[in-house]
Amino acid sequence: MWKCLNCGRKFENTEQHHFCSEPPKTIEAYIAAQTEDIQLRLLEVYAAIKVALPDATEKISWQMPTFWKGQNLIHFAAFKKHIGLYPGGEATTALAEKLTDYKTSKGGIQLPNNKPLPLDLITEIALWCGRNNAK
Numbered sequence: 001m002w003k004c005l006n007c008g009r010k011f012e013n014t015e016q017h018h019f020c021s022e023p024p025k026t027i028e029a030y031i032a033a034q035t036e037d038i039q040l041r042l043l044e045v046y047a048a049i050k051v052a053l054p055d056a057t058e059k060i061s062w063q064m065p066t067f068w069k070g071q072n073l074i075h076f077a078a079f080k081k082h083i084g085l086y087p088g089g090e091a092t093t094a095l096a097e098k099l100t101d102y103k104t105s106k107g108g109i110q111l112p113n114n115k116p117l118p119l120d121l122i123t124e125i126a127l128w129c130g131r132n133n134a135k
């Protein structure tokens with residue numbers, strides 16, 4: 001358990017990204033709440049997913065930007081040193097051989113903030129989610 005020293009909430013993951021006060025309600029608001037340098041990168045990730053999932057509903061779920069169609073297809077989130085992409089465990093398993101350059105966790109991929117974003121890969125992952133995660 002990790003406790004945020006600012007708001008006092010407890011999270012399973014250390015340094016879990018969250019909003020200490022009122023959380024943003026749209027993806028745009030979420031991105032606007034980040035520091036400037038990461039905003040541009042988040043916009044690129046957002047655009048890459050949007051192209052792949054044009055008919056998904058956009059919302060905030062689990063405090064993260066989310067594309068939804070019957071159920072959550074994919075989330076992303078900003079961290080101090082990376083952007084987290086969360087297509088789910090089946091996706092990271094199915095696409096494992098394309099993710100060897102990245103740190104992955106169950107269902108998540110870390111895109112380091114000091115490296116170019118793999119936008120083609122992000123689109124491919126989002127397309128996979130559209131085909132396999134939708135209900």
Ligand SMILES: [Zn+2]
Pocket residue numbers: 004005006007008009018019020
């Ligand atoms: Zn907090």
